[in-house]
Amino acid sequence: MKEAPTNKGTLCPKAFASVQWVYSPQRLKYPLKRIGKKGESKFERISWDEALDTIASRLSELKEKHGPESLAILAPARRSYCDYLQRFLIAHGSPNYGHSGLCFIQAAFGFAYTLGWPWLNRDGADFEHANLIVVWGANPAYAAAPLGNLRRILDAKKRGARLMVIKPEMQPDAAKADIWVPIRPGTDGALALAMLHVIINENLYDADFVSRWCYGFDKLVPHIQKYNPEWAEPITGLSADQIREVARIYGTTKPACILAGNAFDQVADSNNAVRAVAILIAITGNLDRPGGNIVPTGTTMPMVKSVHLRERYTQDFVDRLVGPEIASCFQPFMEGTSSAYYRCLDSVLTRKPYPIRAIIAPGTQPTVTTRGSKRVVEALGKLEFFVVIDVMQNSSMPWADIVVPVATMYECDHPFEVTGNWIMARNKVIEPLGDYKSDYEFWLDLAVKMGYGKDFWDGSIEKCMNYQLENFGITIEELRAHPTGIIYEPKPMVYEKYEKIFTTPSTRLSRAPYLPQGKVAIYNTTFEENGFNPLPEWIEPPESPTATPELLAKYPLVFFDAHTSDVYNAAWLRNLPYLREIQPEPWVHIHPETAKARGIKNGDWVIVESPHGWIKVKALYFEGIRPDVVMGLHGWWQGCDDLGLPGYPILDGGANVNVLYSTDPDKAFDPMVTAMPKQTLVEVRKA
Amino acid sequence: MAKQYGFYFDADRCIQCRACEVACKSVRDIEPGINWMRVVEIWGGVYPNVTRDFFVLACMHCGKPACIEVCPTGAISKRDEDGIVVVDRDKCNGCQECLSACPYGVPQFGDDGIMQMCDFCADMNIEPPCAVCCPTEALKFGNIDELLEMAKGKGARRMGGPTEPSVIIVGELQLDNLVV
Numbered sequence A: 001m002k003e004a005p006t007n008k009g010t011l012c013p014k015a016f017a018s019v020q021w022v023y024s025p026q027r028l029k030y031p032l033k034r035i036g037k038k039g040e041s042k043f044e045r046i047s048w049d050e051a052l053d054t055i056a057s058r059l060s061e062l063k064e065k066h067g068p069e070s071l072a073i074l075a076p077a078r079r080s081y082c083d084y085l086q087r088f089l090i091a092h093g094s095p096n097y098g099h100s101g102l103c104f105i106q107a108a109f110g111f112a113y114t115l116g117w118p119w120l121n122r123d124g125a126d127f128e129h130a131n132l133i134v135v136w137g138a139n140p141a142y143a144a145a146p147l148g149n150l151r152r153i154l155d156a157k158k159r160g161a162r163l164m165v166i167k168p169e170m171q172p173d174a175a176k177a178d179i180w181v182p183i184r185p186g187t188d189g190a191l192a193l194a195m196l197h198v199i200i201n202e203n204l205y206d207a208d209f210v211s212r213w214c215y216g217f218d219k220l221v222p223h224i225q226k227y228n229p230e231w232a233e234p235i236t237g238l239s240a241d242q243i244r245e246v247a248r249i250y251g252t253t254k255p256a257c258i259l260a261g262n263a264f265d266q267v268a269d270s271n272n273a274v275r276a277v278a279i280l281i282a283i284t285g286n287l288d289r290p291g292g293n294i295v296p297t298g299t300t301m302p303m304v305k306s307v308h309l310r311e312r313y314t315q316d317f318v319d320r321l322v323g324p325e326i327a328s329c330f331q332p333f334m335e336g337t338s339s340a341y342y343r344c345l346d347s348v349l350t351r352k353p354y355p356i357r358a359i360i361a362p363g364t365q366p367t368v369t370t371r372g373s374k375r376v377v378e379a380l381g382k383l384e385f386f387v388v389i390d391v392m393q394n395s396s397m398p399w400a401d402i403v404v405p406v407a408t409m410y411e412c413d414h415p416f417e418v419t420g421n422w423i424m425a426r427n428k429v430i431e432p433l434g435d436y437k438s439d440y441e442f443w444l445d446l447a448v449k450m451g452y453g454k455d456f457w458d459g460s461i462e463k464c465m466n467y468q469l470e471n472f473g474i475t476i477e478e479l480r481a482h483p484t485g486i487i488y489e490p491k492p493m494v495y496e497k498y499e500k501i502f503t504t505p506s507t508r509l510s511r512a513p514y515l516p517q518g519k520v521a522i523y524n525t526t527f528e529e530n531g532f533n534p535l536p537e538w539i540e541p542p543e544s545p546t547a548t549p550e551l552l553a554k555y556p557l558v559f560f561d562a563h564t565s566d567v568y569n570a571a572w573l574r575n576l577p578y579l580r581e582i583q584p585e586p587w588v589h590i591h592p593e594t595a596k597a598r599g600i601k602n603g604d605w606v607i608v609e610s611p612h613g614w615i616k617v618k619a620l621y622f623e624g625i626r627p628d629v630v631m632g633l634h635g636w637w638q639g640c641d642d643l644g645l646p647g648y649p650i651l652d653g654g655a656n657v658n659v660l661y662s663t664d665p666d667k668a669f670d671p672m673v674t675a676m677p678k679q680t681l682v683e684v685r686k687a
Numbered sequence B: 001m002a003k004q005y006g007f008y009f010d011a012d013r014c015i016q017c018r019a020c021e022v023a024c025k026s027v028r029d030i031e032p033g034i035n036w037m038r039v040v041e042i043w044g045g046v047y048p049n050v051t052r053d054f055f056v057l058a059c060m061h062c063g064k065p066a067c068i069e070v071c072p073t074g075a076i077s078k079r080d081e082d083g084i085v086v087v088d089r090d091k092c093n094g095c096q097e098c099l100s101a102c103p104y105g106v107p108q109f110g111d112d113g114i115m116q117m118c119d120f121c122a123d124m125n126i127e128p129p130c131a132v133c134c135p136t137e138a139l140k141f142g143n144i145d146e147l148l149e150m151a152k153g154k155g156a157r158r159m160g161g162p163t164e165p166s167v168i169i170v171g172e173l174q175l176d177n178l179v180v
Helices: A018-022 A050-068 A082-092 A103-113 A150-160 A188-201 A206-213 A218-222 A228-237 A242-252 A270-283 A315-319 A339-349 A375-380 A438-449 A455-460 A461-468 A475-480 A525-529 A590-597 B019-028 B066-070 B097-101 B143-151
Strands: A032-034 A043-045 A071-074 A097-101 A130-134 A162-166 A179-181 A256-260 A358-362 A383-390 A402-407 A416-419 A422-425 A557-562 A589-592 A605-609 A614-621 A629-633 A677-684 B005-010 B038-046 B049-057 B076-078 B085-087 B139-143 B165-172
Touching: A050 A383, A050 A402, A050 A438, A071 A082, A071 A339, A082 A242, A082 A438, A082 A455, A097 A339, A103 A270, A130 A150, A130 A242, A150 A162, A150 A402, A150 B165, A162 A242, A162 A339, A162 A557, A179 A242, A188 A218, A188 A228, A188 A242, A188 A270, A206 A270, A218 B005, A242 B066, A242 B085, A256 A270, A339 A375, A339 A475, A375 B085, A402 A605, A438 A455, A455 A461, A589 A590, A614 B097, B005 B143, B066 B097, B139 B143, B143 B165
Parallel strands: A071 A097, A071 A358, A130 A162, A130 A256, A162 A179, A358 A383, A383 A402, A557 A629, A589 A614, B005 B165
Antiparallel strands: A032 A043, A032 A402, A416 A422, A557 A677, A589 A629, A605 A614, A605 A677, B005 B139, B038 B049, B076 B085
């Protein structure tokens, strides 16, 4: 609808295809229980009562025998129901919210503990006033709302701002750029360190800001000397001259803002890369100034009351985490206490420090979503109790004991949409096409069955929504009287709020501020006290031309993957004909010269093999990619019955990129935020 | 000059998001494999100095439509009132002469073998969803004289070519390498 302030009536192709999503023959229609062996996909229909009773009794039994922490709920990314999951876990007594290390959280952590505010890249790039915009490992064309960042960037460009895009392949944003920097995947942290080297040694930093508002710059200066552009050249695959040029452009074009994305921080070097970029923003004087990376002042809209029960956290919760996503000393972070998604599953096999025994996976597919699919499938086979909640049949369902079908947002009238300064009650568009509850109702009903009803409004979704709206002074029924919602006024922007930003209390139980000195933590004493490097350093990926040159003879190319394309999100939507006909087969983008050297023609099926596994995909010639790099797309498994196009196996020989990556406990995890790399070395040959 | 509807295309703003393609398919309920609207890419140069442009390929509702000239059954016509090129599917015999004649490969043939293509949603009484819903406002629809006037300051020009496509182009676009 044109009144919606978020998209003003425009949509992306995924939204236009949603009619095929809602009416898909692959929709789950009613609750199921498994009657065959794990992985066999034999199910029979059960009633909602039986589904809820079974889940409640199994969870209660495991809680009694093994403690509440034996339950993990997987939640890879922030969704509207995530706080309900946390509420349920806290009421149950488990800290194991299985969060991914694949989303915004790792960048949020580095920004919070360096600059005092977590969302400096996601919400803070002030495109409207920038003279230089740096898009760094982000994909604003495919991975954001249609009226989101890319549109703002295009407007800024039209106004005369320069656009620099740092990524290995020429995606649409790079195609529009004034400067494309085709970096080797997974080495953005090395580029950021070398940029610091140039900016410091060529005196391109804002000395006034540094002396007034930064702590530990004097320690950074000697530390950074080893990270010169010549050092970064063989790592990043960019020439030292080009690195100098990039640094000088960022250091001298004022103001400049950076939009950094997941490609940048899904590396073992994640926290270092984020800190290095945070320091770049600060020392160039681009922090909270017009056209830089800013902290928005917000709106006059009241806060929606969260259903998260974080006030009940104690140290005991933190101590019982099975595999902390963020290092324990920094728990809870933004999402609450969290274990890493992959580590929840891995504990089933390692039994260290104890095994997770029950997993609930709402709207997420561990089989293809996280790295190390072979170990994940093995873990699912050994798990004592596994519940899958989804709209559609999914790739993890064959291992589920109970499958819970949920309504789409078009089939339920709760809760509400909240974006920025706009709140609107969700309206049901069609009656549910099956025997559905919404995700929210499911958690309320399960909580009641578990005896947690007192904390869950005795199962009343109406009361739950009214609780969330308390600060607005209206009820959900009253909100419904505004069919297009309520828009609140933005507060006037105030810049340079350093005293406020740099004293932000952290989310730890102590609420100690993120920045103990009340200044940008260039030298991070909080990290130092907890045994981590106080200054950003470089950590090599598990495999790369410079980390493991001995592998290059057998695996000469660098592989990485995107999580979102023009028509697909993560591991979904391949069953929708409108989208599948645009991208019918799993692919790898390859430079024509690289392909021809291997006798590969455009459109040939190829084997992509890494030291860890292999996939079979179609080679697509792509002129705009580094010749030493090939790029795939995450999340292929689903078939499309309407077009007669097949699905693909989850393990070797399928098209699931996650079989290619390392899960080496010593190399494949950022030590502070558990980010897992999505780069490896491969060879490509004709299938 | 008579009224002529057409597209306005801003090459600096199109990102090949394909919203127009899927909007068209879903609103007009078009069968699989058939596209009335496609966003194609145009590559130039050699790595690392490559260029990548995008262009919308729907019926251009040309001033001098080559398809009409070659149609043996007179199934294709250009409407006087708005310049929209339409096909009378009852008259079309599926010979595909129009496809050979069209410099842009626009005419589409589905299971029934009869020509189909973009008609600017002429009989639907809606503004074409491809243009209404373009997230970056790269694509607009309207009277081409008005579109040209509106975008005068942006270096707008009418697309060249012997068939006189009814498309107004803004921004940098090298159509020489267009492969259809």
